[in-house]
Amino acid sequence: MNTAYPALTILEEKIGQLTEQDLEKALQVFRHSLAHEASAYLNSCVHCGLCDESCHYFLAYGDLESMPAYKLKLVTDVFKGHFSRLGRTLPGLVGARKLDHAMIRAWLDSLFGRCSLCGRCSINCSIGINITQLIRAARGALAAIGLVPPGLQSTVDTAMQKGNNMGIPREDWLETVEWLEEELRAEVDDPQARLPLDESGVNLLYTINPREAMFFPLSILAAAKIFYAAKESWTFSRDNYDVTNYGLYSGDDAVAGTLSNRLVESMNALQARTLVLAECGHGFNSNRWEAPEWLSKHYPFPVKSVLEIVADYIRAGRIRLDPSRNAKTVTLHDPCNLVRLGGIIEEQRFILRHAVADFVEMTPNREKNYCCGGGGGQLAMTNFAERRLEAGRIKAEQVRATGADVLVTPCHNCIDQFMELNKHYQLGIEIKTVCEMVAEALVLP
Amino acid sequence: MAPYLPYAVLASLIVCVTALAVMVLRTRAFGKKPLHAAPVGAITRGIVFAFGTGMLPWEKESARRHLTTYLAGIVYHFGLFTAAGYVLWRLLSGIPSGGSALLLALLLPAAAAGVFLLLKRIFVRNMRRISVPDDYISNLLVTLFLAAVVTDVVSGAFTTGLYVTTSLLLLYIPLGKIRHCVFFFYARYLLGRFYGRRGTWPKPALHEDTP
Numbered sequence: 001m002n003t004a005y006p007a008l009t010i011l012e013e014k015i016g017q018l019t020e021q022d023l024e025k026a027l028q029v030f031r032h033s034l035a036h037e038a039s040a041y042l043n044s045c046v047h048c049g050l051c052d053e054s055c056h057y058f059l060a061y062g063d064l065e066s067m068p069a070y071k072l073k074l075v076t077d078v079f080k081g082h083f084s085r086l087g088r089t090l091p092g093l094v095g096a097r098k099l100d101h102a103m104i105r106a107w108l109d110s111l112f113g114r115c116s117l118c119g120r121c122s123i124n125c126s127i128g129i130n131i132t133q134l135i136r137a138a139r140g141a142l143a144a145i146g147l148v149p150p151g152l153q154s155t156v157d158t159a160m161q162k163g164n165n166m167g168i169p170r171e172d173w174l175e176t177v178e179w180l181e182e183e184l185r186a187e188v189d190d191p192q193a194r195l196p197l198d199e200s201g202v203n204l205l206y207t208i209n210p211r212e213a214m215f216f217p218l219s220i221l222a223a224a225k226i227f228y229a230a231k232e233s234w235t236f237s238r239d240n241y242d243v244t245n246y247g248l249y250s251g252d253d254a255v256a257g258t259l260s261n262r263l264v265e266s267m268n269a270l271q272a273r274t275l276v277l278a279e280c281g282h283g284f285n286s287n288r289w290e291a292p293e294w295l296s297k298h299y300p301f302p303v304k305s306v307l308e309i310v311a312d313y314i315r316a317g318r319i320r321l322d323p324s325r326n327a328k329t330v331t332l333h334d335p336c337n338l339v340r341l342g343g344i345i346e347e348q349r350f351i352l353r354h355a356v357a358d359f360v361e362m363t364p365n366r367e368k369n370y371c372c373g374g375g376g377g378q379l380a381m382t383n384f385a386e387r388r389l390e391a392g393r394i395k396a397e398q399v400r401a402t403g404a405d406v407l408v409t410p411c412h413n414c415i416d417q418f419m420e421l422n423k424h425y426q427l428g429i430e431i432k433t434v435c436e437m438v439a440e441a442l443v444l445p
Numbered sequence: 446m447a448p449y450l451p452y453a454v455l456a457s458l459i460v461c462v463t464a465l466a467v468m469v470l471r472t473r474a475f476g477k478k479p480l481h482a483a484p485v486g487a488i489t490r491g492i493v494f495a496f497g498t499g500m501l502p503w504e505k506e507s508a509r510r511h512l513t514t515y516l517a518g519i520v521y522h523f524g525l526f527t528a529a530g531y532v533l534w535r536l537l538s539g540i541p542s543g544g545s546a547l548l549l550a551l552l553l554p555a556a557a558a559g560v561f562l563l564l565k566r567i568f569v570r571n572m573r574r575i576s577v578p579d580d581y582i583s584n585l586l587v588t589l590f591l592a593a594v595v596t597d598v599v600s601g602a603f604t605t606g607l608y609v610t611t612s613l614l615l616l617y618i619p620l621g622k623i624r625h626c627v628f629f630f631y632a633r634y635l636l637g638r639f640y641g642r643r644g645t646w647p648k649p650a651l652h653e654d655t656p
Contacts, residue, residue, distance in 0.1 A: 095577030128633035292481035343644030
């Protein structure tokens with residue numbers, strides 16, 4: 001048994017027990033997930049290899065298994081081996097292969113263990129292949145036969161069973177909100193200040209990453225303080241407040257759809273006008289872009305990042321900020337799911353230019369940013385933790401090069417990864433969310 | 446030259462185009478999933494960006510980091526299009542170019558670029574390991590085709606070799622990765638649409654500090 005990573009042993013045992021029916025099931029799920037877009041992508045790779053250094057795993061390790069072209073090849077080879085007439089006729093010519101136990105092992109190691117689904121390889125692909133989409137489809141096939149790495153699967157299962165990915169009991173959530181309400185009242189010196197719960201007909205339904213309630217309650221308080229200052233009409237849901245969706249990373253569309261639909265149900269029940277997603281990269285991508293496709297429905301309400309809301313407050317003069325209250329040098333990390341895959345690119349910069357005195361960009365930035373290494377479910381997959389930290393080296397070097405004292409990032413997964421990178425690479429930085437910086441700079445009437 | 450050779454080229458072209466069309470139709474047969482998330486960006490601008498600025502070295506890091514290979518690829522493809530145009534000219538007019546210096550200036554670097562890309566694939570370890578036989582065959586056939594065109598341009602009497610090579614290349618296109626002559630446009634269009642509707646491509650305008 002692998003004592004360092006028992007999860008590896010569990011996976012290996014599961015692979016050993018796979019039957020032909022299991023493999024066939026994985027193939028059917030894979031095939032079912034492919035529309036013409038994916039099929040076009042799967043026919044397009046020319047093995048030019050130019051994508052290699054776009055991947056933070058390749059930059060860290062320089063090995064074949066970390067090359068995006070190799071990871072993509074694992075998927076295209078199986079596609080050709082099963083779903084292409086030419087691949088079935090002349091497999092040796094085009095590298096077509098069958099989905100067997102060895103290929104399953106390779107998929108697990110490379111597609112789960114060496115990819116954070118950040119999409120950087122896609123924008124750097126010579127052809128224009130959406131590699132992320134194909135790797136996620138392959139992950140979905142593995143999910144169908146129970147081969148999601150245990151840490152990630154357990155996060156998904158907790159969210160399905162307990163209503164949030166941290167398994168926070170309802171009473172604890174309500175107590176946290178109550179306690180934070182007292183804190184808010186003290187901070188703004190207003191006994192009427194509130195953190196509303198389940199209020200109907202409000203403007204915004206605000207969601208959080210459950211890690212905030214568990215470990216970073218001050219980031220919830222920061223958002224509440226901003227809403228208070230803007231005199232916003234808003235509410236939390238008592239039950240469905242989890243913005244995260246690890247089904248995005250496990251590749252299981254059905255589960256992902258169920259998780260996101262909870263927020264839709266709350267929106268409908270509370271008759272709120274806008275669904276506002278907290279600072280969570282994958283939560284934004286899931287609920288803004290992917291969930292309507294998982295659920296095959298148009299949302300009758302807008303879905304926005306809290307960054308869009310705060311930027312609007314500043315533009316409309318609903319909040320006033322004093323940047324001198326954040327005097328330290330601040331840099332910004334762009335979460336891949338929010339920026340490259342989500343399209344929220346300038347709002348956070350607009351906000352920081354108003355909220356901090358000295359803002360410096362890291363290079364590269366915006367949609368060209370490097371992943372911090374915490375995405376793709378990597379934080380939950382403890383068996384790949386060493387790789388995750390090593391793959392974060394390029395990001396650590398980027399941060400160090402800015403000379404910043406404070407790193408701001410609108411994503412709690414990124415924050416978790418940065419906390420580890422901070423320690424591992426001795427960066428000596430403070431790590432904060434955008435709302436925390438804004439709350440600090442708020443000038444209350 | 447055997448009199449049927451121009452017809453062989455034409456027949457190969459028909460086979461090639463038909464096979465590629467069938468491939469596209471089979472790809473379309475995988476089905477269309479309607480999109481439900483409300484777009485924020487201009488899809489058309491995303492597609493234009495994907496085919497334009499999004500491929501230039503100052504915008505695309507992979508092109509910048511692999512500038513030699515990127516430039517070799519451009520020269521290779523430019524030469525290939527020139528060669529294809531030359532064969533078309535030969536088929537229609539029957540007249541060789543008479544050693545046109547301009548043609549040679551386009552074709553010789555292209556052939557050299559083809560050899561460079563082949564050698565890179567053979568000698569760079571990771572490149573070799575992601576390669577399949579088709580990668581080598583495709584490169585060899587195209588480079589051979591370029592060499593045949595160069596020979597014909599120089600000698601004016603390599604018609605048989607030129608038409609045989611052209612026919613072989615056309616027949617091989619649907620079998621291997623040279624099918625990207627169609628799928629490149631398909632994939633790039635889709636990626637431009639993906640990032641365009643999400644507002645990532647092209648870069649959004651900076652927000653003004655207006656109330």
